Amino acid sequence: MRRTCTLLVMAAALPVWSAQPVRGRHGMVVTRENHATEAGLKILQSGGNAVDAAVAVGFALAVTHSSAGNIGGGGFMLVRMADGRTAFIDFRERAPLSASRNMYLDAAGKATQDSITGYRASGVPGTVRGMEYASRHFGKRPWAELVQPAVDLASKGFVLSYAQANGLKNAGRTLGQFPESKRVFLRGGNFYEPGDLFVQADLGRTLERIARLGATDFYEGETARMLAKDMQEHGGAITMRDLKEYAAIERKPMTGKYKGYDIITSPPPSSGGIGILQMLGVLEGTGYEKGGAGSASVVHYMTEAMRRYFADRAVHLGDPDFVKVPLTSLLNPAYMGRLRASIDPERATPSAEVHAAVLTGHESNETTHYTVADADGNIATVTYTLNGGYGSKVTAAGLGFLLNNEMDDFAADPGHANMFGLIQGEANAIQPRKTPLSSMVPTIVMKDGKPLLALGSPGGPTIINTVLEVMVNVLDFGMNVQDAVDWPRFHHQWMPDTLSMERGYSPDTVAILEKHGYTIRRVAAQGECAAILFENGWLDGAADPRTEGTAKGY
Numbered sequence: 001m002r003r004t005c006t007l008l009v010m011a012a013a014l015p016v017w018s019a020q021p022v023r024g025r026h027g028m029v030v031t032r033e034n035h036a037t038e039a040g041l042k043i044l045q046s047g048g049n050a051v052d053a054a055v056a057v058g059f060a061l062a063v064t065h066s067s068a069g070n071i072g073g074g075g076f077m078l079v080r081m082a083d084g085r086t087a088f089i090d091f092r093e094r095a096p097l098s099a100s101r102n103m104y105l106d107a108a109g110k111a112t113q114d115s116i117t118g119y120r121a122s123g124v125p126g127t128v129r130g131m132e133y134a135s136r137h138f139g140k141r142p143w144a145e146l147v148q149p150a151v152d153l154a155s156k157g158f159v160l161s162y163a164q165a166n167g168l169k170n171a172g173r174t175l176g177q178f179p180e181s182k183r184v185f186l187r188g189g190n191f192y193e194p195g196d197l198f199v200q201a202d203l204g205r206t207l208e209r210i211a212r213l214g215a216t217d218f219y220e221g222e223t224a225r226m227l228a229k230d231m232q233e234h235g236g237a238i239t240m241r242d243l244k245e246y247a248a249i250e251r252k253p254m255t256g257k258y259k260g261y262d263i264i265t266s267p268p269p270s271s272g273g274i275g276i277l278q279m280l281g282v283l284e285g286t287g288y289e290k291g292g293a294g295s296a297s298v299v300h301y302m303t304e305a306m307r308r309y310f311a312d313r314a315v316h317l318g319d320p321d322f323v324k325v326p327l328t329s330l331l332n333p334a335y336m337g338r339l340r341a342s343i344d345p346e347r348a349t350p351s352a353e354v355h356a357a358v359l360t361g362h363e364s365n366e367t368t369h370y371t372v373a374d375a376d377g378n379i380a381t382v383t384y385t386l387n388g389g390y391g392s393k394v395t396a397a398g399l400g401f402l403l404n405n406e407m408d409d410f411a412a413d414p415g416h417a418n419m420f421g422l423i424q425g426e427a428n429a430i431q432p433r434k435t436p437l438s439s440m441v442p443t444i445v446m447k448d449g450k451p452l453l454a455l456g457s458p459g460g461p462t463i464i465n466t467v468l469e470v471m472v473n474v475l476d477f478g479m480n481v482q483d484a485v486d487w488p489r490f491h492h493q494w495m496p497d498t499l500s501m502e503r504g505y506s507p508d509t510v511a512i513l514e515k516h517g518y519t520i521r522r523v524a525a526q527g528e529c530a531a532i533l534f535e536n537g538w539l540d541g542a543a544d545p546r547t548e549g550t551a552k553g554y
């Protein structure tokens with residue numbers, strides 16, 4: 001910091017009353033859909049641990065949160081067991097064996113929509129293998145017991161909420177392009193209404209086989225055969241061999257320190273953990289927090305850290321099994337010090353002065369995050385996704401589940417924007433079996449060897465900034481976890497050089513930031529955080545009021 005900032009500290013976010021988290025002593029489940037929250041809670045109450053409950057929630061959301069909950073997609077689970085073991089389970093989709101660098105370019109070399117919609121958009125799904133891996137290595141209840149709540153929700157049905165019914169209706173045009181999706185999710189065109197019972201008989205049968213036969217059914221059995229046949233008949237890439245050879249990967253979580261806290265977070269192919277650690281490293285030592293939560297100076301310093309990280313992200317990150325990700329260099333204290341020193345306390349740095357790669361785009365909330373903790377101190381924090389809302393919009397014939405469009409998280413056309421507006425480089429180009437780069441970043445914060453905070457969020461590239469903001473709201477601004485989740489958010493991703501801010505920021509704050517050179521876009525909502533704070537033997541659960549999410553504890 002070159003000089004003390006005066007003007008920038010004057011204004012703050014609109015006042016937020018102190019909201020209360022949900023408190024429990026023995027277990028806590030936070031998800032974005034209440035049936036799934038209850039499924040997880042029941043598992044905890046009947047003797048399951050946090051990982052058992054997380055597996056049950058994962059399958060339940062695949063039934064009740066059709067736009068992002070899934071068995072046709074993938075994600076990340078970060079686990080910390082009470083005995084100190086940690087694991088990052090990477091069950092993200094992988095590129096099929098027939099995939100190639102230019103598979104989404106037309107004859108003129110232009111990107112097609114095939115990485116976004118339709119049968120060719122899907123990577124090999126990982127969720128079922130990931131849940132099985134978690135259950136086998138960290139759970140204690142029988143597998144079938146964990147899948148059963150989802151079987152019941154699918155085959156007996158559940159009552160659709162306003163948001164669930166409208167979500168399906170709003171996606172009607174694209175879902176309706178695919179007869180099987182139209183039949184299953186749009187009632188043949190006679191849209192579901194809020195309050196209708198939504199029965200998914202095909203999905204119920206698929207889940208029942210998975211409950212009985214395990215992940216083998218999905219990857220080698222009847223489900224695999226039906227999926228591969230459907231793919232073959234419609235020009236999709238996923239084959240029986242792709243499914244059979246899919247494996248979840250246990251990776252070592254990334255770790256780092258911030259002001260005496262120990263951060264356990266997501267390694268590549270997540271771009272999020274390195275982002276969180278670099279941005280915290282840049283902020284530490286600036287004294288940025290003195291402005292107070294929501295002040296223009298806090299937004300300014302955090303935005304400058306975001307801008308610098310996203311410039312690095314565009315160039316350097318990809319699947320670590322295929323490219324060398326320079327983690328040490330990007331987290332080198334001297335490098336982070338240079339980034340810190342380049343922040344002018346009273347002026348927005350034009351992104352053009354930061355780096356030469358380009359990120360543009362919009363956000364999407366169509367991923368989902370949930371967090372579970374149990375009385376013994378085990379934690380499972382999971383972000384998983386179909387990528388876009390309702391994924392590729394394709395429902396596997398006779399199987400009842402939507403397929404992902406995660407191939408669009410690769411640099412399908414290096415140098416041109418994907419559906420999140422992210423322009424990425426060769427490090428994230430398509431190769432067979434490769435994992436696309438992700439922003440998902442389940443994270444756990446420890447203090448003095450004990451868990452303090454577990455959290456994550458959906459939201460495409462905004463995920464990383466949402467998680468950072470909720471973390472500093474607790475760690476630097478002393479908010480309770482519900483206030484920290486509720487607090488207005490902002491996002492900058494280097495390019496375009498635009499700061500998006502939720503409406504909770506006052507006109508005064510916005511005016512100060514504009515005076516210092518920011519171009520500001522007001523947005524209705526960013527992200528959907530699910531967090532648990534560990535406090536004096538209590539588990540404080542915070543669902544995000546931006547959604548229908550719930551926290552339930554006991």
Ligand code: GLY
Nearest residue numbers: 387438439440460
């Ligand atoms: N599909 C969104 C992400 O992984 O970042």
